[in-house]
Amino acid sequence: MKLKKQNKTNQTSEIRKDFYKKLLYIGLCILPILLFADNKGVFRLVPLPFFLFGMYQLIQIIGQSQLIIDDFFPPKTHYEMTTKPFDHFVYYFSSTLFIVGLIGLMFEIRKFDNTINGIKLFWTAGLVGVLIAIILTVILKTGFPSVYYESKRRYTVHFGLFVGLFLLSTAVAGFVNHHFADQSTFYKKYAIIRKSTSSGRSTEYFFFLIMDNKEERFSVGKTRYHNFEEGEQIELCMQKGKFGFDYVTEFKKANE
Incomplete structure (x- = not known):
């Protein structure tokens, strides 16, 4: 022994x-x-x-x-012969939460590129998700401690709650900000300081502009990318987002 x-x-x-x-x-x-x-x-x-x-x-x-x-942090057990129904539910709920959050962010991630200060919105929403995960963890550990007794379940629940809520909150925040934006539009002109592409399964095309003394990156299509040159003026059509983050709906040549 x-x-x-x-x-x-x-x-x-x-x-x-x-x-x-x-x-x-x-x-x-x-x-x-x-x-x-x-x-x-x-x-x-x-x-x-x-x-x-x-x-x-x-x-x-x-x-x-x-x-x-x-x-x-050694768990109380590495394997359980019988699992409480609630512990079983939390385990699968956490796994589902992660998958839903990941899928949601996959649909919304490009929208952050065309949101002014989109990085700030992303991380702010993500931190809110982490805060919610902390609150839920405290509730579970206090009221239902057996959820964290078994090694695999503890790992899955922690991962699902923290990462899942981080992903889900960012996806929801991005969606709400642009989908429920003020329908009135306004226009501003900026110079394209540089252009860039990303390699991968599909090529992404980007413009970089200076806005409020900060560099902002915008995702644009292939046609628009080739229609503009570095240093050229571009006009952005924007809407005031639900959370106050302006969202770009259209890119136009400044002389149009």
Whole structure:
């Protein structure tokens, strides 16, 4: 019995050591990325291998996150023979919440690009979602502590509530802001300071403008991207969003 306990302790120690080692690798990878981030010359590709290696370590941490959490905060049990109906419900509710939030944000994520200060709206809504998750967690831990007794369920509930509500709240905030925006429109002209594209399964096209001394990125289609040049004036047709964040509905040439 003592031998089994000792082996378990050694295994737990190895998990924790491996976690610290991966964090160290990620930290070391960040240094060259920061040092060469603004380099435009021959050294501009130096951060790439460090970025890839750091991402690999991060993905491994995410993959082992349940084991890591169990190591730092051991659950009461790793497996239950019988599960209370409410615990079962919370488990599947959390999983569903994450899926719904992810799907919702997939439909809304591009809308944030065409929302003035969209990043601020995104993170503000996300923090509200996290706050709601904290409140729900306190309620569950106080009134229904058995929800967190089993290892897998505890991990799923925490992940589903915090990440799911973060995603869902951002998606809902973005949708409400532009869908229920003031129907009256107003126009403003800006200069396109630069253009950019993103590579992936489908190419994205972007304009960058300076608005209120801050750079704003806007997602535009391929045709519009090629119809405008850097430095050219562009007129934005906007509506006042429900939450006060202006939403761009149309891009026009300034001389039209």
